[in-house]
Structures are given as C-alpha cells and as structure tokens.
Amino acid sequence: METLRERKKQRTREALLRVAVELFTTRGYEGTTVDDIADAVGVSQRTFFRYFAGKEDAALALDEMTVAHFVEAVRARPAHEPPLQALRQAVLEGWDTLHEVVDSVVPVERFLALYRVIESTPVLLAAHLRRSVEAEEVLAQVLAEREGLDPETDPRPRLTVAAFGGVMRMTERRWMTDGDFSLEAMRELTVSHLELLGPALAGKWLPYTKT
Amino acid sequence: METLRERKKQRTREALLRVAVELFTTRGYEGTTVDDIADAVGVSQRTFFRYFAGKEDAALALDEMTVAHFVEAVRARPAHEPPLQALRQAVLEGWDTLHEVVDSVVPVERFLALYRVIESTPVLLAAHLRRSVEAEEVLAQVLAEREGLDPETDPRPRLTVAAFGGVMRMTERRWMTDGDFSLEAMRELTVSHLELLGPALAGKWLPYTKT
DNA sequence: TTGTCAATTGTCAGTGGCTGTCACTAGCCT
DNA sequence: AGGCTAGTGACAGCCACTGACAATTGACAA
Incomplete structure (x- = not known):
C-alpha cells in the first residue's frame, strides 16, 4: 500500500480532474476559469497548476488515457495480423472497453459529453489533434517492431498510421455531427470507413451504394 | 485604385506581418511578445489585435495563404483526373509556385524558416493542425463537386481527403527532421509517399526496397 | 475650403492563464 | 520528540487578449 501523502495527492488530483470535467461539460471550457475549479475543490489556483500543466491539460487528461489504452491494444494484437488489420481491431476494442479506462474518474457518458466539448472548442480541438499526431509516432514505432522494420x-509504418489516423479523426468528427451519439454508431462508422478506404483511394470512383 | 485609408491599412498589416515573421524566426515564437511586434512597427498593442485575431494568427497567416492557394490548385485540375491524382498534382504545383504566394510578404526562404518554427512550437503546431483539418472539409466539398456527389x-470525398491529409502532414514532419530542407526534397518525399500509400495499406507488407 | 461624418488609432483598465518565490504546514523517518 | 522534506497557500508579476472611450485623421458633400 502507499503512504498517506501519496493517497492525499491522488485524491486531490482526482478531485480536480473530476470537477474540471464537470464544469467544462456544464459551463463550457471558456466559461470555466481555473479559479472556479480550484475553488470548487478547495485548493489554491497554484495547486491546480502543480497537478496539471494547464487548463488544457485537465481537459485532455481523460482523452490521453484512452489514447494510451488504444496503443496498448495495438501492442497486444497477434503478430500475424497485417498492420492495418491490427489497428482496426485495436480501435474497435478500445471503444468497447472505454469504460474500463474512464469509469474510475467519471461515467462514460460524461466522457462522451466532454468529447463534444473538445471537438467544438477550437483551442481544445487543436491540442487534441497535436496529441493525436504525437501518438501516431508511437504507433508507427509499434507497427515497425511488429514487422521487424526500422521506421x-x-x-510504410508512419504512412499507414498517418492515413489511418486521418480516417479516424474524420470518423470522430462525423460521429459528433451525425445525430447518433452512441458507441455502437461509432463502431459502425469506423468499420464502414475503413472498408471504404481502399476503394476510395484507388483511381476512379464507382457509383456509391450504401450498405 | 484604392483610397488612401485602405492603402495605409494594407501597409500597416503588411508591416506587422513582416515584422512578426522576422521576430518569430529569429527570437522564436515564445520569445517574442506582441508588444515587441507592435513597438517595432510603431503602433500600439491594441492595433496589432485589430489586424490579427491573436499572436497565433500572425504566425499562421502565411501558412493560411498557401493552403488557400493549394485549394485553388485542386479546383483548377482537369475534371477527368481521379480524385487522388488531382490532389497529388495540386500539391506538387503548390510547392512549385510557393513563391508566387509568399514573396509579396517575405522571401520563400524566410517562410520555410517560419515553417520550422511552426513545426517545433507545440501551440503553433496544434493550431496548424486544426487549420489543416478545417481545410480538409473544404477540399472534400471540392472533390465531391468534381465527381457530382454529396459529401x-x-x-468517399472526406475519406480520401483525410487519408491524403494525414500523409501530407506526415510528409511535412519528415521533411523537417530529415536533413534536406529544400523544396526539391519535399517534392520527392511527397511523390514517394503517395506512391507507397496503396501498397502500405494493402494487407501484408512485402520487403521494402528503396527506389 | 470647410465642416460633418465615419473609420482608425491610442490609452487605460481589467480579466484570465501561468510562473517564480518564499514562508508555512503536515506527513515521514530515525 | 525532532529534524527533514514534500506539498501548499499567499503574493507579485508577465503576457495574451478585450471592452470602452476619447482623440485623430481621411472621406465626402455643401
């Protein structure tokens, strides 16, 4: 077990994160000041900045956890799977097991609400994209190792991950704007987009028939 | 011709932009304050903010011009070209004619130096990525029109553009970090990446042989 | 030309994110 | 119990950015 100090720290951090998510999803990101968060938790503003690199960091902490989870899922895929297939399976797994990662802080629904805030707040979206791109670097490394290559x-590892990442972020965006905001809908969108990717990139487009 | 007022405004904006680029590339983005820029031009800080939405906006103004230029290049591609081919040709054209867009403000070399600053400054990279993603929405619309489809x-239009965009940004990054910082190198990287995209996405990877 | 109107600018005051410093408190360890 | 150290709060200060208002300057008609 841990020392009392460490438990206290953990609790403070979690309280800050929880309150931050709560406020961001109710009042919006810009409508929430760091002081609001710190006051609600009962600590000084300075302490907030000791736990999070910035307001942005608190808003994206959960997102970062899910990204790490996804990377692990890719690592765990059987070695015989072709690269793109491994990525695809890992993403679907990631969505299916979202609660395992997120529930310790807030219920999944609250996380999904936060996701909407991220997607609709320019500065957060920008930061989110940057982190995604950084994650791609790690993923490329993982793929390269799987195939025994030097990136x-x-x-090809970076290329695959870049194209895949582009499609995933486009899928996220469509998920937000299309009506259905369920994990099931996300799953379906992901599968259909990945299936269409090959044909869409190959030369001329045949007439499109929705499946 | 225009009124005196408009010419003055234009000159102020251009002076601000030129000085901003100058300072960003010499002292770095974070090392430059808005006051530095305003003082160097001889206007108040308030005036700077009347011409640019923020410090970021000044740093990315040139980038935005090149993006618009690229979008136009795609629009101008012959209708018979398959989508991915049109994007590819337009990018190459865009790099070849960079000077036409940028020279009116700063020499191309200075712009390339600015590009390095953008790529290596987290907050700028984030904003750059967000703008790229926004541009993708426009591009998807253009492709859809070319093919007579509703996005x-x-x-498929958004899908193609997303994958293409991912590859392009991955190419930019490699261009920065690989030694050769010339437009010619960028051209070659672009071509080789786009050529490898298809094979890299298709199932298992064959042994790679550099061309 | 001159007077009126509108656009542009500077000044000032204020908010919010973020950082360095320093004294103080509270858990840790002997 | 007492010294050590990690964590905290209070305070001062920097910088990006905004609203409000007054002063200036170009535009345009009488």
Whole structure:
C-alpha cells in the first residue's frame, strides 16, 4: 500500500480532474476559469497548476488515457495480423472497453459529453489533434517492431498510421455531427470507413451504394 | 485604385506581418511578445489585435495563404483526373509556385524558416493542425463537386481527403527532421509517399526496397 | 475650403492563464 | 520528540487578449 501523502495527492488530483470535467461539460471550457475549479475543490489556483500543466491539460487528461489504452491494444494484437488489420481491431476494442479506462474518474457518458466539448472548442480541438499526431509516432514505432522494420528507413509504418489516423479523426468528427451519439454508431462508422478506404483511394470512383 | 485609408491599412498589416515573421524566426515564437511586434512597427498593442485575431494568427497567416492557394490548385485540375491524382498534382504545383504566394510578404526562404518554427512550437503546431483539418472539409466539398456527389451521403470525398491529409502532414514532419530542407526534397518525399500509400495499406507488407 | 461624418488609432483598465518565490504546514523517518 | 522534506497557500508579476472611450485623421458633400 502507499503512504498517506501519496493517497492525499491522488485524491486531490482526482478531485480536480473530476470537477474540471464537470464544469467544462456544464459551463463550457471558456466559461470555466481555473479559479472556479480550484475553488470548487478547495485548493489554491497554484495547486491546480502543480497537478496539471494547464487548463488544457485537465481537459485532455481523460482523452490521453484512452489514447494510451488504444496503443496498448495495438501492442497486444497477434503478430500475424497485417498492420492495418491490427489497428482496426485495436480501435474497435478500445471503444468497447472505454469504460474500463474512464469509469474510475467519471461515467462514460460524461466522457462522451466532454468529447463534444473538445471537438467544438477550437483551442481544445487543436491540442487534441497535436496529441493525436504525437501518438501516431508511437504507433508507427509499434507497427515497425511488429514487422521487424526500422521506421527511419521504411516509411510504410508512419504512412499507414498517418492515413489511418486521418480516417479516424474524420470518423470522430462525423460521429459528433451525425445525430447518433452512441458507441455502437461509432463502431459502425469506423468499420464502414475503413472498408471504404481502399476503394476510395484507388483511381476512379464507382457509383456509391450504401450498405 | 484604392483610397488612401485602405492603402495605409494594407501597409500597416503588411508591416506587422513582416515584422512578426522576422521576430518569430529569429527570437522564436515564445520569445517574442506582441508588444515587441507592435513597438517595432510603431503602433500600439491594441492595433496589432485589430489586424490579427491573436499572436497565433500572425504566425499562421502565411501558412493560411498557401493552403488557400493549394485549394485553388485542386479546383483548377482537369475534371477527368481521379480524385487522388488531382490532389497529388495540386500539391506538387503548390510547392512549385510557393513563391508566387509568399514573396509579396517575405522571401520563400524566410517562410520555410517560419515553417520550422511552426513545426517545433507545440501551440503553433496544434493550431496548424486544426487549420489543416478545417481545410480538409473544404477540399472534400471540392472533390465531391468534381465527381457530382454529396459529401453528406457519400463518405468517399472526406475519406480520401483525410487519408491524403494525414500523409501530407506526415510528409511535412519528415521533411523537417530529415536533413534536406529544400523544396526539391519535399517534392520527392511527397511523390514517394503517395506512391507507397496503396501498397502500405494493402494487407501484408512485402520487403521494402528503396527506389 | 470647410465642416460633418465615419473609420482608425491610442490609452487605460481589467480579466484570465501561468510562473517564480518564499514562508508555512503536515506527513515521514530515525 | 525532532529534524527533514514534500506539498501548499499567499503574493507579485508577465503576457495574451478585450471592452470602452476619447482623440485623430481621411472621406465626402455643401
């Protein structure tokens, strides 16, 4: 077990994160000041900044956890799967097991609400995109290892991850704007987009028939 | 011709932009305050904010011009070209004619230096990515029109643009970090990446042989 | 030309994110 | 019990950014 100090720290951090998410999803990101969060938790503003690098960091902490979770899922995929297939399966797994990562802080629904805030707040969206791109670097490394390649000389790992990442973020955006805001809908969107990717990139487009 | 007032405004804006780029590339983005820029031009800080939405906006103004230029290049591509081919040609054209867009403010080399600053400054990179993603929405619309499709029902335009965009940004990053910082190198990287995209996404990877 | 109107600017005051410093308190360890 | 150290609060200060108002300057008609 841990020392009392560490437990206290953990509790403070969690309280800050929880309150931050609560306020961001109710009053909006810009409508919430760091003082609001600190006051609600009962600590000084200075203490908030000791736990989070910035307001942004608190808003994206949960997102970062899910990204790490996804990367782990890719690592855990059987080695015989082709790269794109491994990414695809890992994403679907990631969505299916979202609650395992997020529930310790807030219920999944609250996280999804936060996601909407991120997507609709320019500065948060920007930061989110940057982190996604950073994650791609890690993913490329993972793919390269799986295939026994060096990403510095063989561009295919990074290439695959970049295209895949582009499609995933486009899927997120459509998920937000299309009406259905359920994990099931996200699953379906993901599958159909990944299936269409090949044909869409290959030369001329045949007439499109929705499945 | 225009009124004196408009010419003055134009000159002020251009002076601000030029000085901003100058300072960002020499002292770095964070190392430059808005007051530095305003003082160097001889206007008040308030005036700076009347011409640019923020410090960020000044740093990315040139980038935005090149993006618009690229979108136009896509629009101008012959209708018979398949979508991905049109994007590819337009990008290459865009790099070849960079000077036409940028020279009116600063020499191309200075712009390339600014690009490095953007890529290496987290907050700027984030904003740059967000703008790129916004541009993708426009591009998807353009592709859809070319093919006579509705992007709301047919995901292929957005899909293509998303994958393409991912690859392009991955190319930018590699361009920065690989040694050769010339437009020619960028051209070659672009071509080789786009050529490898198809094979990289298709199932298992064959042994890679550099061309 | 001159007077009126509108656009542009500077000044000032204030908010909010974020950081450095320093004294103080509270858990830890012998 | 008492010294050590990690964590905290209070305070001062920087910088990006905004609203409000007054002063200036170009535009345009009488």
